[in-house]
Amino acid sequence: MIGITGYFAFAFVLASSILSYSISEANSYSSSNVHLNTIDSSSSSDNNIYSSSPSLSDEEEEVARRKTLAENILLLLGTEDQAARVNAATAEMIRSCFKYFVTPTSSNNVSGEFIWSAPPLIKDLAREAANYTGNPRNFIHSLVNPEKQNIPDANGTWADGRKIPHCTLTQLDYGYSFRREDYTSYFIRLFQFIAEQAPASVGSTVKLDRYDLFHGHMFLAPETRRIGIIFHAQEYPKLNRRSFNVELGVCQRDGNTMEYNQTNMNLRNILWLAPLFDDTGEVELAPGFLVALDARARGIIYEDLVINDTLQYQKKGMSITNADFGSDVGDLNYLNAKTNPNDVDDYKFYVCQRRPIRCSPSVTSE
Numbered sequence: 001m002i003g004i005t006g007y008f009a010f011a012f013v014l015a016s017s018i019l020s021y022s023i024s025e026a027n028s029y030s031s032s033n034v035h036l037n038t039i040d041s042s043s044s045s046d047n048n049i050y051s052s053s054p055s056l057s058d059e060e061e062e063v064a065r066r067k068t069l070a071e072n073i074l075l076l077l078g079t080e081d082q083a084a085r086v087n088a089a090t091a092e093m094i095r096s097c098f099k100y101f102v103t104p105t106s107s108n109n110v111s112g113e114f115i116w117s118a119p120p121l122i123k124d125l126a127r128e129a130a131n132y133t134g135n136p137r138n139f140i141h142s143l144v145n146p147e148k149q150n151i152p153d154a155n156g157t158w159a160d161g162r163k164i165p166h167c168t169l170t171q172l173d174y175g176y177s178f179r180r181e182d183y184t185s186y187f188i189r190l191f192q193f194i195a196e197q198a199p200a201s202v203g204s205t206v207k208l209d210r211y212d213l214f215h216g217h218m219f220l221a222p223e224t225r226r227i228g229i230i231f232h233a234q235e236y237p238k239l240n241r242r243s244f245n246v247e248l249g250v251c252q253r254d255g256n257t258m259e260y261n262q263t264n265m266n267l268r269n270i271l272w273l274a275p276l277f278d279d280t281g282e283v284e285l286a287p288g289f290l291v292a293l294d295a296r297a298r299g300i301i302y303e304d305l306v307i308n309d310t311l312q313y314q315k316k317g318m319s320i321t322n323a324d325f326g327s328d329v330g331d332l333n334y335l336n337a338k339t340n341p342n343d344v345d346d347y348k349f350y351v352c353q354r355r356p357i358r359c360s361p362s363v364t365s366e
Helices: 002-029 058-076 080-084 088-095 120-130 136-142 181-201 262-266 300-306 312-316
Strands: 098-100 215-221 226-232 269-273 284-286 289-293 327-336 347-352
Touching (some): 058 300, 088 300, 136 215, 181 327, 181 347
Antiparallel strands (some): 215 327, 226 269, 269 289, 327 347
C-alpha cells in the first residue's frame, strides 16, 4: 500500500514539474505587443476569429477585440484584396450588420453619388489623408482657418422659455471653420442627407437637433489609408426609468422630447468613409461609403464594439468610438445656433478638437 502511494506521489510531482516547465516556456515566447491584423481567410478554423495572449489584461483584450473588428470593417469596405484578408465567417457576421444609406448599385445612386463617387475636393482630402505622416491631431489644422470661433452657449438649449444651465455640447467653447467653403458645404450636406435618408435607407429616424444628431468624430486609419467619420445620432434619449434609465446629465433633461427607441439606438453609429486611392493618388481603388453599423443584440457589432467597452455608459448608450477605427482628428459639429426657442432655425458648422481625455457624459457628448 505504501509503495503504491509513493508511486502516485512521484508521478504527481513529475507531472507538476513538466507542466510548470511548459508554462514557463510558453510565457518566455509571449509578447506584450498585440498584432491586430485580421485573420487570413485561409485560416484552418473559422471559429478562430481573434488571437489572444496570456500576457494581456482583460481590458487590453477588450481593446484588442474592438480594434480588430474595426479594422475588419474598414477592410470589408475597401478593395477586394483587403476584404479577402478577413476571416470568411467574420466577414459574413460583419456584413449582416451593415445598413447602407447608398451603394453604387442602388436605385437612389443619383442622390447618393456624392458619397460613393465623391466630388473632387473630397477625393483631394482622401489623398492628403492617405499620405499624411504627422500627428493626426495636427492634420485638421492644415484644413481650417486659424481664427477661433465662439460656439453658441448650449446650442439654443431652452425649455419653457428659460435657459438650461451648464449644458455643453462640445468639449471646448470654440471651434474653427474650413479654409475651403466647399468642404463646409459638403459636410453640411452629409448631415442633412443622413437625416433625410435614414428612414428609407436604414430604417431609423434621425433628426438634426441637440438631442439627436449634431456631431461626428473624424479619424485617420493609416493601415488602410482611409479617412472617415463616426456620426452619433440619438445622443441624448429622454430619461425613462423603464426604457432608458441612463443618466446623461443636464443636456439630457429639460425640454427633451426624444423618446428612447431601440431600433434608432441600434443604428445610431453611422460610418462615413472617403474613397480609397492607390499610393500614387491617381487610381481610385474603392468608393466612399455611408453605412449604419447595426448594434442589434447578439450581433458582432454589439458584442465586440459596444458591450466590449469598459465604460458603462458607452455600453448602455450603444456608442462606438472613432478611436477604435484610427487616430482621432477632430469633431464636426452642426449646431442650431438660435438663441431663442421661437426664432427661426440657424444652423452653423464648426470644426472642433477634443481634449485628449475621455470626459464624463454628464459634462460633454461622446
